[in-house]
Amino acid sequence: MNADLLARFHGVIPAGGVGTRLWPLSRASAPKFLHDLTGSGSTLIRATFDRLVPLAGERIMVVTGKAHRGAVVAQLPEISDENLVLEPAPRDSAAAIGLAAAILYRRDPNIIMGSFAADQVIGPVEIFQQALVEAIHTAATGKIVTIGIHPTHASTAFGYIKAGESLDVVNAPSARGVVEFVEKPDEDTARRYLAGGGFLWNAGMFVAPVGLMLKHLEANEPDLYTGLMRIADAWDTEQRDEVMTEVWENLPKTAIDYAVAEPAAAAGDVAVIPGIFNWDDVGDFAAIGRLNSEDAEEGVITLGEAVRVYADNATGVVYSDRPRVVALIGIDDVIVVDTTDALLVTTKEHAQKVKATVEQLKERGDTSVL
Amino acid sequence: MNADLLARFHGVIPAGGVGTRLWPLSRASAPKFLHDLTGSGSTLIRATFDRLVPLAGERIMVVTGKAHRGAVVAQLPEISDENLVLEPAPRDSAAAIGLAAAILYRRDPNIIMGSFAADQVIGPVEIFQQALVEAIHTAATGKIVTIGIHPTHASTAFGYIKAGESLDVVNAPSARGVVEFVEKPDEDTARRYLAGGGFLWNAGMFVAPVGLMLKHLEANEPDLYTGLMRIADAWDTEQRDEVMTEVWENLPKTAIDYAVAEPAAAAGDVAVIPGIFNWDDVGDFAAIGRLNSEDAEEGVITLGEAVRVYADNATGVVYSDRPRVVALIGIDDVIVVDTTDALLVTTKEHAQKVKATVEQLKERGDTSVL
Incomplete structure (x- = not known):
């Protein structure tokens, strides 16, 4: 892979969700991503970090709650302060991922970010990394790229991605356009998706130039964009805490799907790399049974x-x-x-x-x- | 009731069984009889004791393991040392009940003992006590008297008592002879017992002149009898511990049913009072569900x-x-x-x-x- 292109890549790990369906194992004080749910010996956040290291090196940012600082640093002792973004309180995924994009953009507007939730199980790692390399190449052509999961059954628990035409991207032979994101379907619809093909599960993985992420955020959630840019401007200064405290609690609460992904797809700016690796979001204890x-x-x-x-x-x-x-x-x-x-x-x-x-x-x- | 007759009555509570089917609630260190399993506010041993007090007053002896001394005294603070018989180790019901009979016989050969397990649930108490009064009157005629439970279903978990002719005992109109004790039946047999009538559950309640108990014990288990009498002779002396330690561990291990009840029934020496109270031996957690x-x-x-x-x-x-x-x-x-x-x-x-x-x-x- 092109070394200059790879040098632009920066991993982002939003580590936010509690994992309510895994209560009482997973809870506010010890959320899902801090547990080893697969018997691998690694917590989910550690495994997520390790999957990105071969491509991102030390350029991996974690966005998590202030309360989890100690636990996250214990899991990722190599993380530098500048790559640890602490939220005073949860404000949903658009604020978390948008803030990472804004901070990275201020540091270097050429960065291609790749955002991957801290609590998913993926393997084999090499297949994931091949998809990620394709996603980075595709993102470099000016796309927000999602890695979609090949459905293994007619799940009603996930949103779907409707894939479009092949995009003929160099070094990304499997890149396709995205027609639209669709919400969690009912069972009949899910069965139709599975039978008809061309639909992938939306695992919330986004790889994109930070500027493009912010452009769509600005267009769809201008207040959120303005607030995040204010924080980002202060981030690497002594005003960080002061501005964060003032701005954060008033930011709109919304999901990255609504704030960026869906409108960007409607604008023809989204591509998808079909992921043929095994994937599980460890959504409940039945999943833990499967995984072990x-x-x-x-x-x-x-x-x-x-x-x-x-x-x-x-x-x-x-x-x-x-x-x-x-x-x-x-x-x-x-x-x-x-x-x-x-x-x-x-x-x-x-x-x-x-x-x-x-x-x-x-x-x-x-x-x-x- | 005849005051002289009542003055001869002495309660005995063997508190031995762990209640394995109630594990892990009931266990060696906290056996079934030390729990309140009915939400009554009383442990089973306390309730058993309280049921006997109106007829026996302070004349109630408890036979239990040395390890439970503290817990039993905490439950029955009024019990005197002379009424607390501590076993160094469990040696089955014939040794426990036989030792009580032997000690009481040495103190007063006219005693009529009534032995009631510490871990049964009985109500209403008054109906039980009426049956017990009949049992004492019947025992005074020279019988070992069991109180049999009217079967409410074709249980295969209990032994049965086959009742015989009415005995025409004064003040004990429901006293009947016992033809035989029968072991836990299979389901077909249990259904036959229930349909035919005349069969009662054996709840292990025995009311009898202590001398008659010992006579049958001597005839059927001479070694056990000899050992128990040796202990009883030393019981109210300074040699108690020494003799107990020497003799107890070599006593034959057998159930009171084999050592006394069954052969006594064969000899025509056993009577039964049908108990029409509610009774449960709290044999498992399903019983706890029923009782609560x-x-x-x-x-x-x-x-x-x-x-x-x-x-x-x-x-x-x-x-x-x-x-x-x-x-x-x-x-x-x-x-x-x-x-x-x-x-x-x-x-x-x-x-x-x-x-x-x-x-x-x-x-x-x-x-x-x-």
């Missing part, structure tokens, strides 16, 4: 160093962070998540409903365990 | 002061002794028992299988949680 299925012992997956599981006619997933015995008798596909102050017992079939339980806990004011 | 069903909130029974349960399309029983949230989603009849070092997750249907899991834990050497 090779480590199952007689149908039971155990997460946690110290827990000892005894199963009698039972299968499923058990997590416990403590040295205790967990006995399962006569339940299939059970999910047991055992933490100091909260215990979840459900089944794989109901794994998506954990979110509703968390909302119920919130409503009842039982927030100390969230 | 009135306290269910939306199908979930919660045991434990500090636990907060959230159920979404779930029913069952949750026990936790700690202040934590337990969330159940989409499982019916689930049983969750949460203790510091062990967690059980099963369903009511499989409640009886807890015993097998405990045996598996024992086999694998994971005994610290038993």
Whole structure:
């Protein structure tokens, strides 16, 4: 790959979501990206960082909550202060990714940024990196490039990308235009997408010249753009904290999809590289079961160093962070998540409903365990 | 009731069984009888004691393991040292009940003892006491009297008593002879017993003159009898500990049913009072569900002061002794028992299988949680 082009690439890792469907393992004080959910020995954020290093070197910026500073630095001890962007409070993905774009733009307007959520599981890494190289080449032609995931089933949990014509980009043979982004479909529509082909899952991966990101942000969310540029202007000065405190809490809260991706697609500025690697957003405990299925012992997956599981006619997933015995008798596909102050017992079939339980806990004011 | 006759009555409470099917709530260090399993506010041993007080006053002897001395005294602060018999190690029910009989016989050969396990749930208490009064009157005619439970279903978990002719005992109109004790039947046999009538559940309640108990023990288990009498002779002397230590560990291990009840029935010496009170031996967590069903909130029974349960399309029983949230989603009849070092997750249907899991834990050497 062209060394000059690669030198322009800068990774961005927004590390924001709590991962509500993985409660009580994942929670405000210990969000999903700080856990090793695949038994790989790496937390999700560490694995995300490591995937980018071969292409980005030290040029990887992490955007996360102030509260997670210590945990993130413990995971990524090599990260420099200038690459660690701390949010005083969550303001959704457009603010997080837009701020990274604005800071990088002020440092060097030629930067091509690549934004990858901190809590996805991807492999083999080499296939991902090949797609990323194609995405960088395509971005250099003046596109916002998303890496779309080949659907493996008719999922209703993800938004889709409708791919268009091949773009004939040099060194990016699989680059195609994007007709549109579509919201999470119902089951019939999802089945139609899968059968018809040409639809990819939107994994929220964006590779683009920072200037192009900001151009679309300015056009669609001018207040957000203005605020972010004010912060970026102060970022590498002594005024950083003062301006951040003043501006951040008044920024519009919106998703990067609405603020940039969808309108940019409508303007013909978005391309897609189909990713043929394995991908999982570890959306719930059923996903954790899938991702660890090779480590199952007689149908039971155990997460946690110290827990000892005894199963009698039972299968499923058990997590416990403590040295205790967990006995399962006569339940299939059970999910047991055992933490100091909260215990979840459900089944794989109901794994998506954990979110509703968390909302119920919130409503009842039982927030100390969230 | 005849005051002289009542003055001869002495309660005996063997408090021995661990209650393996209630693991991990019930365990060697905190057996079943030390728990309040009905939400009554009383532990099972306290409730057993209180049921006997109106008839026995302070004349109630408890036979339990040395290790439980502190817990038992905490539950029964009024118990005197002479009524607390401590076993160095468990040697089955014939040794425990036989030793009580022998000690009481040495103190007063006219005593009528009534032995009632520490871990059964009975109500209404008054109906039980009426049956006990009939049993004492019948015992005074020279019988070993068992109180049999009217079967409410074709249980295969209990032994049965085959009742014979009415005995025409004054003040004990429901006393009948016992033809035989029969072992736990298979399902067909249990259904036949229920349909035919005349069969009662054997709850291990025995009311008898101590001399008659010892006579049958001597005839059927002479070594056990001799050993127990040696201990009884030393009991109220300074040699108690020395003799107990020497003799106890060599005593034959057998159940009171084999050592006394069955051969006594064959000799025509056993009577039965049918008990028409409610009775439960709290044999497993399904029983705990039944016994607390009135306290269910939306199908979930919660045991434990500090636990907060959230159920979404779930029913069952949750026990936790700690202040934590337990969330159940989409499982019916689930049983969750949460203790510091062990967690059980099963369903009511499989409640009886807890015993097998405990045996598996024992086999694998994971005994610290038993």
